[in-house]
Amino acid sequence: MSLSKPAVKRKVGDEHRQFQEKWGVQYFFVEHRGTPTCLIYTEKVAVHKEYNLKRNCTTRHAEEYEKYQGDERANQVASLKTRLLRQQDLFKKATKDSNAAVKASYAVCELIDPVLSDPKWLMDLAFLVDITHDLNVLNKKLQGQGQLVSAAYDNVRAFCTKLVLWKAQLSQTNLCHFPACKALVDAGTPFSGEKYAEAISKLQEEFDHRFADFKTHKATFQIFADPFSFDVQDAPPELQMELIDLQCNSALKAKFREVSGEADKLGQFLRELTPSFPELSRRFKRTMCLFGSTYLCEKLFSTLNFNKSKYRSRLTDEHLQALLRVSTASSLKPNVTM
Structure with missing residues (x-):
């Protein structure tokens, strides 16, 4: 009894199939990096086999592109090839820019590494982070619609009182209100309380000068x-x-x-x-009548920029004045009796 030999499974790579140029015009495909690629949907087909390309063309875009024949079809294929190459060039440029940005970041890191290793500079940065956070909190309190000047005065006076407290606490190396500085001190970074207490003193002088009118009234x-x-x-x-x-x-x-x-x-x-x-x-x-903030001024200029655009060039000064008056006077109520 003789046993038949098992069939040897064919490998696609052993068949040495090649892309045919005529498939480009027939099925809107091109060989890109050794792989057949659809020019319309940029889909890739794994095997250089005409049946696969034809099936893709028939099921995806046969009806839409069947109207192109002869030279018109060839021109359409050439146009799609140009578009595909442009897309690839764009990706290459993006990759090149990304690599350049990475190299630049490494260069910057090498330059600032000595600075980031300086404990005095790190402590100065931590103090700046803490005090800037408190200044931002005050800044938000001084903004907004309907802000009375008396409320602004209360917020500024409260902040000046906080400065007095912070100055005394920094002199005693009490960092309960300076979390960034405290984190560095806990990690072993040296801290000079007198240095930052002096910085608070300068900030006090600046507030006294800038808000001198508040004390007068x-x-x-x-x-x-x-x-x-x-x-x-x-x-x-x-x-x-x-x-x-x-x-x-x-x-x-x-x-x-x-x-x-x-x-x-x-x-x-x-x-x-x-x-x-x-x-x-x-x-x-x-x-x-005193303005508690520049909110109304900023709102007025924003409204002006929005309305007086290149698409509304026929607005007269009278129209613009009426628009600004209505848009900024949010408290106006119509006097209509039913």
Whole structure:
């Protein structure tokens, strides 16, 4: 009894199949890096076999590209080849740029490595991180719509008080409010409290210079914030008599407590004081006219840039003025009776 030999399995690589140039025009394929690639969908076919290319063409784009014949079909294939080459060039450029960026980052690391190893520089950076964080918190408090100048004064005064505390704590190497510095100290980095206490002193001087007007109007802001608890003896002489009458008015005092903490209602209350408080009313209105922040100015310029664009070149100055007035006056309410 004879046994038949098992069939030897063919390998695709042993068949030495090659891409035929005619397949490009027939099936919209091109050989790219040794692999047949569809010019339309950039799909790849693993085997150089006409049946596979034809099946891909028939199932994917035969109906759409069947209308191209002869020279028109050849031109279409050439156009698709050019597009494919451009895409590959773009990928090569992106890879080249990426490699250049990596090399540049290594070069920068070599340059800054001595700096990052300097404990004094690291501590300076940590202190800058901590103090900048606190300044950003203050900056956000001073922004926003409907910000009264008295509220801004309270926030600045609170920050100046914090500076006094931080200066004393830094002199004693107390870093409870400086987490970045504390992390370095815990890791063994030396810390000079007097050096950073001096930096806080310079920051105090800068705040005193920049907000000098606040100190000039300190009494006015305090009366505006709470006229019922302000010491009459510290008030200007022209306000003392009216202030006593106001503090002894139980009805107004109760109404003030109700609106306290709400900027809109508080402003409405102070604007509508009875005629028996003319000097206080004048002083309150003057205080409310002060801008607590540059929010309205920034909003106005943003609105101006949005409306006065190249697509709306026919806007006149009158139109633009009306647009700005309506868009920035968010508190306007239509006076319509039904």
